[in-house]
Amino acid sequence: MQFASILASARRLPRTSFSTLAFSLALATAALWQPARAQSGGDDVFLQMKQASQRGDKARLSALLPQARGHALEPWAAYWELKARLGESNTQEVQDFLARYAGTYQEDRMRNDWLLLAGQRRDWDGFSSLHPAYRMNDDAQVSCYAILVETLRSGTASQAQANEVRRHWFAQRDLDDGCLTAADRMIGARLMSPNDAWKKARLAIEANRPQAARAAVTLVAPDAIALFDEMNANPAKFLAGRATAVAKSRRELVVLALIKMTVADPGVAAAQLEGKWDTTLSTEERNWLWGAIGRQFATKLSPLAGSYFANVTKLGDLTDDMLAWKARAALRTGSWKDVQAAVDAMSEAQQQDPTWVYWKGRALLAGGGEERRGQARILFESIAGTRGFYELLALEELGQRAAVPTRPAPLTAEEKAAARSNPALNRALYAIAIGLRPEGTREWNYATNLHDKGGMGDRELLAAADLACQREVWDRCINTSERTKGVIDVDQRFPMPFHDAVLRKSQEIGLDPAYVYGLIRQESRFIMDARSGVGASGLMQVMPATARWTAKKIGLADFTPGQITDRDTNITIGTNYLKLALDDFDGSMALAAAAYNAGPGRPRSWRNGPTMEAAIWAENVPFNETRDYVKKVLANTTNYAAVISGQPQSLKSRLGNVGPRNAAEPEPNKDLP
Numbered sequence: 251m252q253f254a255s256i257l258a259s260a261r262r263l264p265r266t267s268f269s270t271l272a273f274s275l276a277l278a279t280a281a282l283w284q285p286a287r288a289q290s291g292g293d294d295v296f297l298q299m300k301q302a303s304q305r306g307d308k309a310r311l312s313a314l315l316p317q318a319r320g321h322a323l324e325p326w327a328a329y330w331e332l333k334a335r336l337g338e339s340n341t342q343e344v345q346d347f348l349a350r351y352a353g354t355y356q357e358d359r360m361r362n363d364w365l366l367l368a369g370q371r372r373d374w375d376g377f378s379s380l381h382p383a384y385r386m387n388d389d390a391q392v393s394c395y396a397i398l399v400e401t402l403r404s405g406t407a408s409q410a411q412a413n414e415v416r417r418h419w420f421a422q423r424d425l426d427d428g429c430l431t432a433a434d435r436m437i438g439a440r441l442m443s444p445n446d447a448w449k450k451a452r453l454a455i456e457a458n459r460p461q462a463a464r465a466a467v468t469l470v471a472p473d474a475i476a477l478f479d480e481m482n483a484n485p486a487k488f489l490a491g492r493a494t495a496v497a498k499s500r501r502e503l504v505v506l507a508l509i510k511m512t513v514a515d516p517g518v519a520a521a522q523l524e525g526k527w528d529t530t531l532s533t534e535e536r537n538w539l540w541g542a543i544g545r546q547f548a549t550k551l552s553p554l555a556g557s558y559f560a561n562v563t564k565l566g567d568l569t570d571d572m573l574a575w576k577a578r579a580a581l582r583t584g585s586w587k588d589v590q591a592a593v594d595a596m597s598e599a600q601q602q603d604p605t606w607v608y609w610k611g612r613a614l615l616a617g618g619g620e621e622r623r624g625q626a627r628i629l630f631e632s633i634a635g636t637r638g639f640y641e642l643l644a645l646e647e648l649g650q651r652a653a654v655p656t657r658p659a660p661l662t663a664e665e666k667a668a669a670r671s672n673p674a675l676n677r678a679l680y681a682i683a684i685g686l687r688p689e690g691t692r693e694w695n696y697a698t699n700l701h702d703k704g705g706m707g708d709r710e711l712l713a714a715a716d717l718a719c720q721r722e723v724w725d726r727c728i729n730t731s732e733r734t735k736g737v738i739d740v741d742q743r744f745p746m747p748f749h750d751a752v753l754r755k756s757q758e759i760g761l762d763p764a765y766v767y768g769l770i771r772q773e774s775r776f777i778m779d780a781r782s783g784v785g786a787s788g789l790m791q792v793m794p795a796t797a798r799w800t801a802k803k804i805g806l807a808d809f810t811p812g813q814i815t816d817r818d819t820n821i822t823i824g825t826n827y828l829k830l831a832l833d834d835f836d837g838s839m840a841l842a843a844a845a846y847n848a849g850p851g852r853p854r855s856w857r858n859g860p861t862m863e864a865a866i867w868a869e870n871v872p873f874n875e876t877r878d879y880v881k882k883v884l885a886n887t888t889n890y891a892a893v894i895s896g897q898p899q900s901l902k903s904r905l906g907n908v909g910p911r912n913a914a915e916p917e918p919n920k921d922l923p
Contacts, residue, residue, distance in 0.1 A: 293321075293323075293684045295314055295317045295318050295321075295327070296318065296321075296323050296326060296327060296681075296684065296686060297684070297685060297686070298310075298314055299311055299314050299315075299318065299326075299327050299330050299331070300330070300686060300689070302314065302330070302334075303330040303333070303334060306334060307334075308331075308334045308335050311330055311331040311334050312331060314327070315327055315328065315331045322676070322677060322680050323677060323680060323681060323684075323686075325351045325354045325355075325356035325357075325677070326356060326677075326681065326686070326689055328347060328350070328351065328356070329347075329351075329356040329359065329360060332344070332347055332360065333360070333363060336363055336364065336367060337367065341376060344360065344364050347360055348360065348361060353701075354673075354674065354677075355674060355677075355692065355693040355696040355697070355701075356693075358384065358385045358386050358696070358700075359386075359696075361380055361383065361384055362384065362386060362389055362392060364376075364380060365377055365380055365381060365384065365389075365392050365395065366389070366391060366392060366395075366428070368380070368395075369391070369392070369395035369398075369427065369428055369431075370427055374399050374402060374403075377395060377396075377399055378399055378403070381396055381399070385700060385701060385702075385703075386696070386700045387700075388700065390418040390421065390422055390426075390428075390429060391418075391422075391426045391427070391428035391429060392428065393414070393418055393428075394415055394418050394419070394426075394428035394429035394431070394432040394433075395428040395431075395432070397411045397414060397415055397432055398428070398431060398432040398435060401435060401439075406439075407435065407436060407439050407441055408441075409441055411436070411441070412436040412439075412441035412442050415429060415432045415433055415436050415442070416433070416436075416442055416446055419432070419433050419446075419450055420449070420450060420453060422462070423454075423457050423459055423462070424459060424462060425459070425461045425462040425465050430465055430466070430469070433446070433447065433450070433466075433469065434469050437469060437470065444470040444471075447466045447467065447469045447470040448466070448467070448470070448502045448505070450462075450463075450466040451463040451464075451466040451467050451502070451506060452505065452506065452509055452538065453569070454466065455482075455506050455509045455510050455513075456509055456513065456542065458513070460482050463478075463482075463506065464478055464479075464482070467502075471500070471502075474500050474503060477492065477496060477500060477503055478503060478506070480492060481503050481506055481507045481510070482506075482510070485506075485507035485508070485510040485511050486511065486518075488503075488507050489504065489507050489508070489511070489522060489526075489527075501530065501531060501532070501535065502535075504527060504530065504531065505531065505535050505538070505539065508522060508523060508527065508539050509539065509542055512539070512542045512543050512546055513546070516542075516543045516546035516547055516558075519539070519542075519543055520543050520558060523536070523539055523540070523543070533563060533564070533567075534564075534567045536561075536563075537562045537563060537564055537567035537568065538567055538568065538569075540558055540559065540561040540562045541559065541562055541567070541568040541569070541572035541573075541576070542572065543558045544556075544558035544559035544561075544562070544572065544575065544576060544579070545571065545572045545575040545576075547579075548575040548576070548578055548579040548870075549575065549872045550872070551582070551856060551858075551859060551870060551872065553582075553583070553859070555575070555576075555579035556579050556580065556583055556585065556588070559576045559579065559588075565591060565592065565594075565595035566595055568595065570596050570597050570600045573592045573593075573595050573596050573600075574592075574596070574600070574606075576588065576592040577589050577592035577593055577606070577609060578869055578870045579870075580592065581609065581862075581866045581869060581870065582859070582860065582862060582866060582870055583860075586612070586613040586616035586617065587613070587617070589609055589610070589612075589613040590610055590613035590614065590617075593606045593609060593610040593613070594610075604633045604638060604639075604640040604641055604644070605640055605869070607629050607630075607632060607633050607640070607644075608629070608630070608633065608640040608643055608644050608647075609869075610629060611625075611626040611627075611629035611630050611644070611647065612626070612647075614626040614629070615647075626647075627648070629644075630644040630645075630647045630648050631644075631648065634647075634648055634650070636652050636653075636655060636738065636888075636889055636892075637732075637738070638881075638882075638885050639865075639868075639881035639882065639884060639885040639901070640881075641885075642885055642888055642889075642901040643865060643901060643902065646900060646901065646902050650898075651898035651899055651900050652888050652889060652891075652892050652898060652899045652900070652901065653892055653897075653898045653899075654740050654892050654893055654896070655737075655738040655740055657739060657740065657741070658708075658712060658737040658738075658739055661709070661712060661713050661716055665709055665710070665712075665713040666713055666716060666717070668710070668713060669710070669713035669714050669716065669717040670717060672697060672714070674693055674694070674696065674697035674701065675694060675697050675698075675714060675717060677690075677693055678690040678691070678693040678694035678697065678726070679694075679717075679718070679721055679723060681693065682694075682723055682726075687777075691725070691726070694718075694726050694730075695729075697714070698710075698711060698714050698730050698733065699733070705733065706733075708734040708735060708736050708737055711730055711731065711733050711734050712731065712734060712737070712739055712742070714726075714730050715727050715728075715730040715731035715739070715742045716742065718730060719741075719742055719745060722747070724745055724747060724775050724776035724777065725775030725776070725777055727742055727745060728742065728743060728744075728745065728771065728775055729775070730742075731743045740889070740893060743889075744767070744771070744886070744889050744890055744893055745776070746767060746890075746893075746894075747776045748776075748789070748817060748821070751817065751818055751821055752766055752767060752770070752821060752825075755818075755821050755822055755825045756825055759825060759826060759829045760829070761825055761828065761829045761832070762887070762891070763890075763894065764887050764888075764890035764891035764893075764894055765828070765839060765883075765887045766824075766825055766828065767886070767887075767890040768883050768884070768885075768886030768887030768888075768889075768890050769790070769824075769828065769843065769846065769883050769886075769887075770789050770790055770824075771886045771890075772879060772882045772883050772886060773789070773790055773791040774788070774789050774790070774791055776789060777789075778815075778817060779815065787814050787815055787820070788814055788815050788816075788817075788820035788824075789817065789820050789821060789824065790820055790821065790823070790824025790825070790828075791824075792814055792820060792823050792824050792827065793923075794811050794814065795923055796823075796827060796923050797809070797811065797814045797823050798811070799921075799923050800823050800826050800827045800830070801823060803826070803830065803919075804822075804826045806822065806823070827846070828842060828846060830918070830919050830922060831845045831846060831850060831919075831922060833918045833919065834850060834917065834918050834919045834922050835850075835853065835857075836911070838864065838906065838908060839883075839884060839887065839904050839905070840864040840867065840868050840880055840884060840905055840906075840908060841853045841857060841908060843879065843880045843883040843884065844856070844868075844871060844876055844879075844880050845922070847875070847876045847879045847880070848873060848876045849923070850922045850923070852873075852876075854911075856870075856871060856872070857908055857909065857910060857911070858910050859909075859910070860909065861907050861908070861909030861910070862907065862908060862909070863905065863907060863908075864905035864906050864907060864908045865902075865905055867908040868880045868881055868884075868905075869881075884901060884904060884905065885901065887904060888900070888901040888904060
């Protein structure tokens, strides 16, 4: 077996046998916790252990573990084996693991797992002994347990602690013990109110998480659980029958029923609210419901959205998500005052998102006047750059275009050597090379983002990204380089692997290669064997049915589904499909990108309505994933165009406007899949 080029020190070097390089890596990494020993099981042992871990096969994991001793990836094997039987283990066994693999990702992940178990068992002494060494601090439930333990030890709780618990609890989609238990204590201490529990229940019902809603209700109204279950089973029946009798004492259940109805049919919910429940509910409850109804109409791109949002008497009663959709609906109708009002009502954190910084700036410009123009300019200057979609648009509002950023000073030999000798980075690359990409990615991210508080500095990130680039692990190269704050290395952020193939295929069919690169960067991060959960494959993430249709359309003879993972075939199929989509959508890059991600049927529907800036259209795409995708592909395209051409580039010129198709013109590809 030959070692993948991903771990070759340079592409032009002759390949080294897998076992030789594996053993060298084992020497470099295993020495941190024990003397290196010759590998006995080879890399296949880890693939078998991963499968056994997924099955929860404790016996198989224990049987295979001895074969993994001395291997560079031994910490993974030991982690899987202990994690599978953690509920049966004791503190000493966990402590031995933490000591043996001190400083590794696996050590801190095991600490995370044990902290959760200690919290669930109410072993506060055990939790307290382990928590100070916890480095990741990326688990909301552990954070809630930690606050709870602090309050139990001190006997008191602060408002700041309660606010942190509320933030974590509201952000958690699924039912969890840590934040639920901490919230219970904060409500008992009167630092959070019963209304917080009802708000959590509202958020959970909106997210279709009834068990999380039920748990929140249990904290403050255990006597209402039977009624809650009736409401959850059939909200319409509940509102027609029992709700009238309980409205005075359990008005909150009416709100939950109307929210559940809103998700299913906002028009019916609006009629119920206007006709039967308007005078029964509090102002805050009515505002929340009108906000939820307005949001549902806005996600359907309905022109009625604004009229429902207009029923809200206090924007501060709405969630950030509702306010975002109020702003999007106002953008579609050109109601700039409503855009600004919605942004001003958002939380401070959401107002700082470049999306809303940009649109508030645009709203100020639309208001006219020298003072507003000055305020808008300050907002645009605060985000302008080449880092993303709205940063690029802000740059153009300031009269500039995207150019290749000044490259940072070259990495020193010492900086490169530090990255090459980092055990976690090496383990990550090794794991990726043998097919354990999720594990390798997690360990890489831990090393760059979490091992040290605040993550690596810019120069360390550039060196780590350089290591990944040299090994052709392009996703880690790009993602790591994107984390730098003070500098931008455009070669790392916007690499161009397979340059000749991409340019040749693009030019053959009249497609902008920058657009192709922008799409591949977002689709697969140049991972050759990338495969999505729905079956899309390869560099350009082509679905099997789409590949067959496109191959037939372009006359690709003797195509078989297995060829889709071949690099050149994947590029041929992907670029041709993209060109067909582009033609189908009148040359609109935004619409074609949406079609590539969500299928052509949806953007055909989404384009109906008034003609508008493509930036406004993209911000109103109802699917979060597709909205983010379109914006990133177009930002990528603009940056790649600057790199390829060496000239400043305009994102706005690539966006243009979006509106309904001219009915007089035939559809080029009505059967486009």
